[in-house]
Amino acid sequence: VAKKTAYSSLDNSLQSFGGGLGTLTVLGAETNLGEAGNRFGSVVNIGDGSSLIAESSSGDGGVFRITTVTDVYTIDKVRVDAVGLASLNTATAMQDAQLKSNVVINGAELRNLNGNLEIATQTVASLVTNANSFAASAVAGANANALSTLNSNNTITLTNAELSGSDVRLLAGQTYDRVTNQLSTMARADMTTISLAGISIPVVSSEVFENNAI
Secondary structure (H helix, E strand, O other): EEEEEOOOOOOOOOOOEEEEEEEEEEEEEEEEEOOOEEOOOEEEEEEEOEEEOOOOOOOEEEEEEEEEEEEEHHHEEEEEEEEEEEEEEEEEEEEEEEEEEEEEEEEOOEOOOOEEEEEEEEEEEEEEEEEEEEEEEEEEEEEEEEEEEEEEEEEEEEEEEEEEEEOEEEEEEEEEEEEEEEEEEEEEEEEEOOEEEEEEEEEEEEEEEEEEEO
């Protein structure tokens, strides 16, 4: 579980105000969770030679269940205000989350002698970025960048594995009761420029990549 909301849910993560004959302000907040070769999240590894056997005395049988859930919620908000004869502002809020929710079974035996065997992997993630720029100058230039990238990898990997049960259910990208991944990103740029000569450049990108595989 990763949550970054304490500072930004109700207020800005970073905020700057400048005033003068000439102002130059560059302000940015960046959050990175994991990377392509080392993702953030949850993994269950059951290694070679392991034997996990469930047996229930109940007449209805029992459930043998292995689940992984990765839960992420982050908010980054940046605001830059400037007043002067000439001003140049850049506000950037950027998030990148490389996530995993995986079960890996290699050379192991998993058996439920009188019930179901269930293996499930799921990701719940929400990324929010907001960049705000305000400039009031005779000559003004402003840039606001809001960038969110979410990459979710939910896999069940079986290598020389023995699985048995009344029903064997393999669910990648969902919970055992079939609630699918909950993935969202939001990127927003708000800009106000008041000037005799000015330019405003908003850059917004919101991307979600999802891989569910068995």
